[in-house]
Amino acid sequence: MMWHNSSSNPPESSSLSGVSTQISQSLYNLHSTISKAITQQFESRVFLTRSFSNAIFLHYRVLYWSLGQALVIILFGIGQVLVMRSFFTSPSNQRSTKPIPMSTTPLHTVSF
Template sequence: MVYRCWVFILLLGLIKRYSATELTFELPDSAKECFYEEVKKNTSCTLEFQVVTGGQYDVDISLEDPKGQVLYKQVKMQFDSHTFVAQTTGIYKVCFSNQFSTFSHKLVYMDFQVGDEMPLPGMGEHATVMTQLEASAQDIHKSLNTILDYQTHHRLREAQGRKRAEDLNERVLWWSIMETLAVIMIGIGQVFVLKNFFTEKKPFGYTQMK
């Protein structure tokens, strides 16, 4: 299955001020993909994923800490979000598995956020109360981040809807072709049957007597 029409989704990996991994990748059938992120102790993390296209829009996912302990695991999930606090410092592993599918490729979106977002420059070490202008800038900054998140999810839903529409359009096309061929074959058969009805049949032995 070709995903060239979904290339624009790959542009969703944005570089933010805090550590984060945001990307969209293709998960082949009977395959498993793992991603690694270094996390410090007592750091709050959020893992979010969604299957954009492919099969029944489901995938297996697991999250492991540096010691190999499973922190989060789901089977055949379409989308979900999990927040946790790292208990140890090290490399955390997130794995997506499509091994239960033997013919269906998947397109998966993942967003792994590590830590809290850093404040705007000049506001991190504020000794006094923020001015009205600084408070407004902070609110605008939060609103813009919210808009970015909404845009990402709207693009994912739009891509998913477009893929379903294209699949439906392809099925309708093939069904129409099959119906057209069936109508043509039935028409040809009716012509031959009617032709036999109006064809004069010579009596048996007529040729011999002549």
């Protein structure tokens, strides 16, 4: 008897009746139920494996995207600091070539 093909029809023996036919039918029903369970379990495992690999792939894509965004934010922050420093630097280290004369006359006189 071949039990590997789940699509085969149950063995029909018209000459045998009674217990042996019921046992054969029960065994065939058991075999077909087990075959369906094995097929469903296999399909479920394949689906879970695909889902798991897709989840891992998505995890790495999100990780790299987040790291890239963090790097861009840090670089823009450093750039802003450098630009703002260039706006507010005072030329205190540069010496003027001509001295500024001090006037001895008062600028304002107070009169009463």
